[in-house]
Amino acid sequence: SQQGEEDPQALSIQEGENATMNCSYKTSINNLQWYRQNSGRGLVHLILIRSNEREKHSGRLRVTLDTSKKSSSLLITASRAADTASYFCATDAVETSGSRLTFGEGTQLTVNP
Amino acid sequence: DAGVIQSPRHEVTEMGQEVTLRCKPISGHDYLFWYRQTMMRGLELLIYFNNNVPIDDSGMPEDRFSAKMPNASFSTLKIQPSEPRDSAVYFCATKSAGNSPLHFGNGTRLTVT
Numbered sequence: 001s002q003q004g005e006e007d008p009q010a011l012s013i014q015e016g017e018n019a020t021m022n023c024s025y026k027t028s029i030n031n032l033q034w035y036r037q038n039s040g041r042g043l044v045h046l047i048l049i050r051s052n053e054r055e056k057h058s059g060r061l062r063v064t065l066d067t068s069k070k071s072s073s074l075l076i077t078a079s080r081a082a083d084t085a086s087y088f089c090a091t092d093a094v095e096t097s098g099s100r101l102t103f104g105e106g107t108q109l110t111v112n113p
Numbered sequence: 114d115a116g117v118i119q120s121p122r123h124e125v126t127e128m129g130q131e132v133t134l135r136c137k138p139i140s141g142h143d144y145l146f147w148y149r150q151t152m153m154r155g156l157e158l159l160i161y162f163n164n165n166v167p168i169d170d171s172g173m174p175e176d177r178f179s180a181k182m183p184n185a186s187f188s189t190l191k192i193q194p195s196e197p198r199d200s201a202v203y204f205c206a207t208k209s210a211g212n213s214p215l216h217f218g219n220g221t222r223l224t225v226t
Contacts, residue, residue: 031212042117042204042217043156050212088156092212099168100146101215103156 005104006089012110019076021107023089024069030092032065033101034074037086046074046087081113119205119218127226131193134221136205137186146215147180147190148204156204162188195225 007022023032031050035043049056049065049072056063062075076083086108090101118137126132138145146161160170165182173180177196182188192199202222206215 033214035215040219042206042219043215044217045214048212048214090215099144099163100158100161102158103148105155 006087006107008107009105010108010110012112013079015079015081015111015113017079019079019083019109019111021074021087021109023072023074023104025089025091026070027091028094029067030094032072033090033092034063035088035090035103037088037106043088079111081111083109083111085109117205117207117216117218119221121221122219123222125224125226126195128196129194131191132195132223132225134190134203134223136188136190136218138188138205138207139216140186142207142209142216144208144210145182145188146206147188148206149201150204150220151201159190197225199223200225
């Protein structure tokens, strides 16, 4: 089954609002990463949170990690039209330790101007 | 650095033809990954290399797919013979080591008619 499942599948908001995306996973992890993909482009790394961290910030991004619930959330504050993209979580599982990532199915975010 | 460079950006071919996708990694990155992205299955890891050596090819769909990394500057993914179900976007991604983030190319969109 898919490691890393995002929720919701699609999210549409107005510019200036906050966007929250969630990710659940199944195995023990070393870290969890979030990536962004603009249409027709490759994925771009946004932020990495280690298994011993609970929260991390980068600019308008805030990521939380709850290893007991095997879940993570990505919050984008004060969204802009340019944030429109697909967002993916990716897990670095302990069993494959640092060698590979498994991606979720993504959340399509649309920010309306 | 120009980032991960993939060619061609688009490939349209007929069923039964051989297709070769190319990737130039970021200099100094020891890991190279080939992913396939489709609407139905999301991002799937096909194969990855460490220091030019294939480590895990368990994601390669069948014998029609093969990948090589003859040196640290170049990798190819070959499909022979191609089938319509191979239509997808194929991404090459590289990283330096361990927990460092992945850097993706912009992908090759393959259409097999």
